[in-house]
Amino acid sequence: MPGTLARECRRAGRLIRKLCELDRGRSAFQVESTEQKARLVLAGATVEMRIDRVDVLAAGGRAVLDYKTGTHASARWYDPRPTYPQLLAYLVALGEDVAALATVWVNPRALRFDGVARETGLLPGVKSVRAIPGAASADAWQAQRHTWRGVLERLVLAFIAGDAAVDPKAGACRNCHVINICRIAEREQPSGAEAGADE
Numbered sequence: 001m002p003g004t005l006a007r008e009c010r011r012a013g014r015l016i017r018k019l020c021e022l023d024r025g026r027s028a029f030q031v032e033s034t035e036q037k038a039r040l041v042l043a044g045a046t047v048e049m050r051i052d053r054v055d056v057l058a059a060g061g062r063a064v065l066d067y068k069t070g071t072h073a074s075a076r077w078y079d080p081r082p083t084y085p086q087l088l089a090y091l092v093a094l095g096e097d098v099a100a101l102a103t104v105w106v107n108p109r110a111l112r113f114d115g116v117a118r119e120t121g122l123l124p125g126v127k128s129v130r131a132i133p134g135a136a137s138a139d140a141w142q143a144q145r146h147t148w149r150g151v152l153e154r155l156v157l158a159f160i161a162g163d164a165a166v167d168p169k170a171g172a173c174r175n176c177h178v179i180n181i182c183r184i185a186e187r188e189q190p191s192g193a194e195a196g197a198d199e
């Protein structure tokens with residue numbers, strides 16, 4: 001085996017081992033599926049998807065996981081333009097019993113779950129959904145699910161309407177591979193887009 005390939009295999013092996021250790025420390029769960037196909041019908045559109053992994057949790061409900069190997073970017077679950085809309089689409093497609101969703105970062109600098117859940121403790125380091133004063137966390141989770149569905153509907157409707165405004169999220173241009181041909185250069189200095197603002 002060439003040296004480079006051998007090194008990469010060793011590196012991948014180390015990461016997978018650490019990931020398994022992270023999983024071993026979790027409360028009880030069972031892997032329900034990997035690479036599961038799912039279909040989301042929303043706002044007149046049909047989206048075909050493939051979900052990295054779904055776990056059934058002993059505490060009740062399912063956890064939806066999306067693996068990431070690139071540069072870690074913190075998720076903004078409550079933004080009108082969420083960082084990982086695909087996870088919200090998985091949640092809506094899978095139905096009522098999804099109790100947690102997370103990106104799983106697998107690279108030498110970041111190996112962790114980064115998500116949001118019905119309650120704290122369903123996934124390592126993943127906190128419960130933002131509280132609603134006077135409401136139980138399960139109710140807050142239901143309310144947030146409803147909000148996310150609305151966010152997705154708005155995104156789908158904008159896509160169907162052909163909304164292609166040059167309006168990147170802060171920091172999005174930093175790692176973009178088509179920046180040299182993008183119309184962003186024709187605009188005046190965009191607010192935060194090229195300034196490398198935090199994602």
Ligand code: SF4
Binds near residue numbers: 166168172173178184
């Ligand atoms: S460079 Fe252009 S295409 Fe790339 S993220 Fe920025 S606005 Fe979008």
